[in-house]
Amino acid sequence: MAGKFGRTVEVRDGNIEKALRKLKKKVNNSKVLMEVREREAYVKPSTKRKLAKGAAKSRWLKKVNQDKLPPKFY
Numbered sequence: 001m002a003g004k005f006g007r008t009v010e011v012r013d014g015n016i017e018k019a020l021r022k023l024k025k026k027v028n029n030s031k032v033l034m035e036v037r038e039r040e041a042y043v044k045p046s047t048k049r050k051l052a053k054g055a056a057k058s059r060w061l062k063k064v065n066q067d068k069l070p071p072k073f074y
Helices: 016-030 032-040 045-067
Strands: none
Touching: 016 032
């Protein structure tokens, strides 16, 4: 079992800081930490729906505010 699997980063020229930054970026982009945090505690389906509805509402309000015309100063 000499093959690499999972999230790996190659350390070049002993530059551990750069390799650590790359690893953090890979983990963040793959959303592994977000999934782990979600699985830490059980969330009831009704609570999930409530959170999703609130997120949708905030997205909609943000879009409405962006589409709003600027005030006239005259």
